[in-house]
Amino acid sequence: MARKSHVQTTINGEAVEFLCEPRQSLLEVLRDELYLTGAKEGCNNGNCGACSVIFDGRLVNSCLVLGVETDGKSVETIEGLADPDKLHPIQDAFLENAALQCGICTPGFIMSAKALLDQNPNPTEHEVRYWLAGNLCRCTGYDKIVRAVLDAAAAT
Amino acid sequence: MQAFEYIAAKTVSEAVALLDEKGDQARILAGGTDLIVQAREGKRTLDWMIDIKSIPEVNVLDYDAETGLTLGASVPCHQIYAVDAICEAYPGLVDATKIIGGTAIQGRAAVGGNLCNASPAADCIPPLIVLNATCVIAGPNGEREIPVEDFCTAPGQTVLGKSEILVSIKIPTPLQNSSSYYLRFIPRNEMDIAVVGAGAAVVLDEAKQRIVSARIALAAVAPTPLFAEEASELLAGKEISDATIDEAAQAAQAIARPISDMRGTAEQRTHLVGVLTRRALNGAIQRVRDAA
Amino acid sequence: MSEKKEYKVIGTRPIRHDGVDKVTGRAIYGADFQITGLLHGRVLRSPHAHARIVSIDTSRAEAHPGVKGVVTAQDLPTAEDKMADLGEGAVNLKYLCDNILASDKALYKGHAIAAVAATDPHIAEEACELIDVEYELLPPVLEVRAAMEPDAPIIHENIRTSSLGETGDKPSNVASHLQHKKGDIEKGFEEADVVIEREFVTGTVHQGYIEPHNATALYNPDGQLTVWCSTQGAFTVREQLAEILQYPISKIKVVPLEIGGGFGGKINVYIKPVAALLARKTGKPVKVLMNRADVFEGTGPTPASYITVKMGATKDGKITAAQTSMAFEAGAYPGSPVGAGAMCIFAPYNTENVLIDGYDVVVNKPKTAPYRAPGATNAAFGSETVIDELAEELNIDPLEMRLMNGAKEGDHRADGPVFPRIGFIETLEAAKEHPHYTSPNGKKYHGRGIASGFWFNIGLESSVTINVNPDGTVNLVEGSTDIGGTRASIAMQAAEVLGIPAESVNPTVVDTNSIGYTAVTGGSRTTYATGYAAYEAAQDVVKQMIGRAAKLWDVDEANVQFTDGEFSSINGKEEQISFRDLSARLGETGGPVVGRATMNPAGAGGAFATHVVDVAVDEETGKVEILRYTATQDAGKAIHPSYVEGQIQGGVVQGIGWALNEEYIYNDEGEMTNASFLDYRMPTCLDLPMIDAVIVEVPNPGHPYGVRGVGEVPIVPPPAAIANAIYDAVGIRMTELPMSPDRLLKAMGKI
Numbered sequence A: 001m002a003r004k005s006h007v008q009t010t011i012n013g014e015a016v017e018f019l020c021e022p023r024q025s026l027l028e029v030l031r032d033e034l035y036l037t038g039a040k041e042g043c044n045n046g047n048c049g050a051c052s053v054i055f056d057g058r059l060v061n062s063c064l065v066l067g068v069e070t071d072g073k074s075v076e077t078i079e080g081l082a083d084p085d086k087l088h089p090i091q092d093a094f095l096e097n098a099a100l101q102c103g104i105c106t107p108g109f110i111m112s113a114k115a116l117l118d119q120n121p122n123p124t125e126h127e128v129r130y131w132l133a134g135n136l137c138r139c140t141g142y143d144k145i146v147r148a149v150l151d152a153a154a155a156t
Numbered sequence B: 001m002q003a004f005e006y007i008a009a010k011t012v013s014e015a016v017a018l019l020d021e022k023g024d025q026a027r028i029l030a031g032g033t034d035l036i037v038q039a040r041e042g043k044r045t046l047d048w049m050i051d052i053k054s055i056p057e058v059n060v061l062d063y064d065a066e067t068g069l070t071l072g073a074s075v076p077c078h079q080i081y082a083v084d085a086i087c088e089a090y091p092g093l094v095d096a097t098k099i100i101g102g103t104a105i106q107g108r109a110a111v112g113g114n115l116c117n118a119s120p121a122a123d124c125i126p127p128l129i130v131l132n133a134t135c136v137i138a139g140p141n142g143e144r145e146i147p148v149e150d151f152c153t154a155p156g157q158t159v160l161g162k163s164e165i166l167v168s169i170k171i172p173t174p175l176q177n178s179s180s181y182y183l184r185f186i187p188r189n190e191m192d193i194a195v196v197g198a199g200a201a202v203v204l205d206e207a208k209q210r211i212v213s214a215r216i217a218l219a220a221v222a223p224t225p226l227f228a229e230e231a232s233e234l235l236a237g238k239e240i241s242d243a244t245i246d247e248a249a250q251a252a253q254a255i256a257r258p259i260s261d262m263r264g265t266a267e268q269r270t271h272l273v274g275v276l277t278r279r280a281l282n283g284a285i286q287r288v289r290d291a292a
Numbered sequence C: 001m002s003e004k005k006e007y008k009v010i011g012t013r014p015i016r017h018d019g020v021d022k023v024t025g026r027a028i029y030g031a032d033f034q035i036t037g038l039l040h041g042r043v044l045r046s047p048h049a050h051a052r053i054v055s056i057d058t059s060r061a062e063a064h065p066g067v068k069g070v071v072t073a074q075d076l077p078t079a080e081d082k083m084a085d086l087g088e089g090a091v092n093l094k095y096l097c098d099n100i101l102a103s104d105k106a107l108y109k110g111h112a113i114a115a116v117a118a119t120d121p122h123i124a125e126e127a128c129e130l131i132d133v134e135y136e137l138l139p140p141v142l143e144v145r146a147a148m149e150p151d152a153p154i155i156h157e158n159i160r161t162s163s164l165g166e167t168g169d170k171p172s173n174v175a176s177h178l179q180h181k182k183g184d185i186e187k188g189f190e191e192a193d194v195v196i197e198r199e200f201v202t203g204t205v206h207q208g209y210i211e212p213h214n215a216t217a218l219y220n221p222d223g224q225l226t227v228w229c230s231t232q233g234a235f236t237v238r239e240q241l242a243e244i245l246q247y248p249i250s251k252i253k254v255v256p257l258e259i260g261g262g263f264g265g266k267i268n269v270y271i272k273p274v275a276a277l278l279a280r281k282t283g284k285p286v287k288v289l290m291n292r293a294d295v296f297e298g299t300g301p302t303p304a305s306y307i308t309v310k311m312g313a314t315k316d317g318k319i320t321a322a323q324t325s326m327a328f329e330a331g332a333y334p335g336s337p338v339g340a341g342a343m344c345i346f347a348p349y350n351t352e353n354v355l356i357d358g359y360d361v362v363v364n365k366p367k368t369a370p371y372r373a374p375g376a377t378n379a380a381f382g383s384e385t386v387i388d389e390l391a392e393e394l395n396i397d398p399l400e401m402r403l404m405n406g407a408k409e410g411d412h413r414a415d416g417p418v419f420p421r422i423g424f425i426e427t428l429e430a431a432k433e434h435p436h437y438t439s440p441n442g443k444k445y446h447g448r449g450i451a452s453g454f455w456f457n458i459g460l461e462s463s464v465t466i467n468v469n470p471d472g473t474v475n476l477v478e479g480s481t482d483i484g485g486t487r488a489s490i491a492m493q494a495a496e497v498l499g500i501p502a503e504s505v506n507p508t509v510v511d512t513n514s515i516g517y518t519a520v521t522g523g524s525r526t527t528y529a530t531g532y533a534a535y536e537a538a539q540d541v542v543k544q545m546i547g548r549a550a551k552l553w554d555v556d557e558a559n560v561q562f563t564d565g566e567f568s569s570i571n572g573k574e575e576q577i578s579f580r581d582l583s584a585r586l587g588e589t590g591g592p593v594v595g596r597a598t599m600n601p602a603g604a605g606g607a608f609a610t611h612v613v614d615v616a617v618d619e620e621t622g623k624v625e626i627l628r629y630t631a632t633q634d635a636g637k638a639i640h641p642s643y644v645e646g647q648i649q650g651g652v653v654q655g656i657g658w659a660l661n662e663e664y665i666y667n668d669e670g671e672m673t674n675a676s677f678l679d680y681r682m683p684t685c686l687d688l689p690m691i692d693a694v695i696v697e698v699p700n701p702g703h704p705y706g707v708r709g710v711g712e713v714p715i716v717p718p719p720a721a722i723a724n725a726i727y728d729a730v731g732i733r734m735t736e737l738p739m740s741p742d743r744l745l746k747a748m749g750k751i
């Protein structure tokens, strides 16, 4: 077993330290070491987007980032999105549009949508579909998810 | 996943020295979208990951209308298509960077990583070939440069020596009346690996009716991405017509040596080489014609 | 159509009760569960599709630092060959145990062989590789027709075909043969002016839920076993654990956590008994998770099938005879859904002469599991394509052809049941009038197809209790795990009865110690049956509250009325009190009010759907693009229309995936070569248009609000509808699923 590294990073705006082995992905660190279980594992190889987080301002699959790579960087997860008394507009739009069924894909979709709207506040339906193509949902057929993201864009 | 050590190299020479010291079980980590998956699935054994993303030279993204593009080996796809001048100069490469994985994969995946992974189906390699790109390689004995079409030697294998790294990729400034195009065939519209990929670059005459020169390259039809030399040469000096394009497409088909696997059958691939070569050539020509 | 009733809550679209937890990442799904002292388990799986297990040596794994325990089939109680009634059917216990950990033979690649618990998941994985298994390779049988050949390698020496009450005399891969007969099939074909007979092949497909299977188990020294997991049914997990572990039900508690999709695939247990064995061996809580390849290779997909369909019709479009032979791959152990396919295949049409034969056949693939209307999609691909061809041959519009023959109340299915009020004709009419169907369709390489589908839906047991809070809200306790918004659709039915807003009902899904028996969330039963139980439990609350009001006013209970959330006294005394105000006075009138209901309703109404799809075919590449999709469906009554639409849209898209690209691709050794989401190719949002879900409401007489199950039938029509659209576009009849680009290219003669 490789020695554990000491990592200092910022998660949802707060300084966080942890120990991890190099082989532990950011997803494993979030879930198993920091108990931030909002990011989900659907495939562990970049194919489903359930683990999507924003890493140094950019959307990534946290299963394909090593925990040690986050040293000195910043990570945003679903847990950091809402204010204590108010949901983020994308979260509201998902609820209003019934854009989730089982909900396992939802944190990934919301983080992915946030990354999209941060850089393109008025996407077309096609742009939304292109951007979200790395996030799989097996329950909804995507219709209501796409509508929720378009609604969230219109609302902000 | 297997246990390994991680180190972030700060300079090219440090990375080279580390590779030299750690031996052949050390691997370079760029975006990790191939390496981490392969290590996790046990498809590649390694004991060190040497992260190059803190090395300045591999992060360069520099376009100059005089000297062309210098693309650091670890620059992720999303940074490339964010630069308008690059989109204008090298649309074929940009086509590829926009279809690798999904948005989140493009947040990490580097063109350099795509090249070094040397998959026969790698989407960036055909456009790099048709754009006359060269690889800048650093090793214990200094730097060397080789054309991209000579870089891959077999599936997953490259010309890189044991202690060598890819530092950057250089692409010359595009000529007047030229453009490029890359497309692939996949059963879905995203998140899929090319069944066949085809890239084309063309230089047209002033009137945009005649092909001055062309380059065609293919993915997923041989152990490495292929430069379709004959098909390319036969277009030089020809008037643009469906017949000439068909002829080039047939010449491209003639060099395809595809296999059947879970992503497609050999017959399907050979057939698609024809279709995609035509579409890539027509796409590149259209881009030249559409440019003001 | 019966007159529309006015409802206050039903038919509205409130925010689901578990919504905030699920959009903030706080909801705890199976894999999110944490407990101190947790060990991590991983399963070693067979690399071979068919092999005798000669020996298993776990000593190197046990010696690996960090490993706390290793289990194999030796750790399972020896299973007698007895039948146990579990979940959706009776299953042979030896098979059940062997599918958890193989004892003598590995029957598919991915078959579980042994498992390790360690301090860390990576260590457990490393240790799996240190288990030495010696296999003696056997030839695999990978396809249903090959498995039925007389000289096929035999997978189970003890299987004798049971056919219509008789048992065969030699080993066979055909576990059973069933038959349904109606009328005189020969006569039916004689009466026909046109007869069409075709063969169809469908591939193995997976439910594709995004959350892998998971289980955390803990044994207490007193013998109490607790299992936290995601499942479609906590009680069926409890039963299966009791059977497999030969352990008393009373000592098992199953705690269902949030579940990330199931579609039928999370009814059977796989790693839950393994977690329990490891927990017993180590004395610690053990969490076992599957990875994606484990899910594809080690859990039940839905069967590949070979189906022949022969149908005849008169010149004016009357279907006179319908015949099919359906052979379904059961996977490694008997029990494919061929029976359900046989119930559905010709159900939408009132045909006098029907003959249906079904075969359940074992092959060296994972034991199949239910998948959304199991069996019906395979079947409809055949029947709905043949009807299209008949219509074409007779020059009748395919929708009119269906209208002419469509089943109505009083018609009876070939397998026996007589239809109560059903809404098939209404779904056809809704499709016919829809702007999609009336829009022009004529572009080159574009085509339009339609197809219909049926699913019978089920009832089964459900329990609900409702506790009244002093502020006029209620806490509703239920046992149906919520996979797609059923907390809301159940709570809304209680709210309607109680005359309170949906938000005033707090639904909670609880463990098996905390509620009466409740069957799985499956069979499109939850909103129907658990919703029905919520309705009855709310009625029980009303009844008790009437007693309290009567007591308060000192009147006879018969003189208290409850309407629109208000209790009032009739006949004399003018008294009135709201549900809310009365709730505050329960203490003084006799103590808390708890309403309860348990039931096993028999009146699940069958569901019908009709789909219209437009496609564009790239004739150079064989790729099919879905341009427009409209799905009409009889929901009986849509409790929460958004989630009904969601079920329809989700089912349609799974059907599109099945139609176009999804399949298990095997090499000759029986290894699945595409066991990842990348290569299994489920649709992404970029592959689809919006899906127009049109809800038709023909109330089910078997439910107080008219609810029919909606979850399953939407997956049934898509493959046939798309095949019919492809025919319309390029004139080629596709008879094999998936209709992937290479197959279409080949069919078009391009390669």
Ligand SMILES: Cc1cc2nc3c(=O)[nH]c(=O)nc-3n(C[C@H](O)[C@H](O)[C@H](O)COP(=O)(O)OP(=O)(O)OC[C@H]3O[C@@H](n4cnc5c(N)ncnc54)[C@H](O)[C@@H]3O)c2cc1C
Binding pocket: A045, A046, A047, B027, B028, B029, B030, B031, B032, B033, B034, B035, B036, B037, B052, B073, B074, B099, B100, B101, B102, B105, B108, B109, B110, B111, B112, B113, B114, B115, B116, B117, B121, B122, B123, B124, B160, B164, B165, B166, B167, B191, B192, B193, B194, C678
């Ligand atoms: C879900 C998913 C979808 C994908 N889709 C596509 C797709 O559509 N098309 C496609 O072509 N690929 C695809 N890929 C593969 C992968 O994303 C690309 O090949 C990517 O460009 C690799 O870049 P990277 O920076 O992540 O490389 P890494 O994984 O970091 O490295 C790849 C390999 O190259 C070596 N390497 C990297 N940089 C250097 C260097 N400078 N010098 C020497 N060796 C080096 C590494 O050691 C490793 O062996 C996909 C991958 C995933 C997970």
Ligand code: FES
Binding pocket: A040, A041, A042, A043, A044, A045, A046, A047, A048, A049, A050, A051, A052, A061, A062, A063, A064
């Ligand atoms: S778990 Fe990371 S992409 Fe699926």
Ligand code: FES
Binding pocket: A099, A100, A101, A102, A103, A104, A105, A106, A136, A137, A138, A139, A140, C210, C260, C261
């Ligand atoms: S809501 Fe279940 S996977 Fe998206």
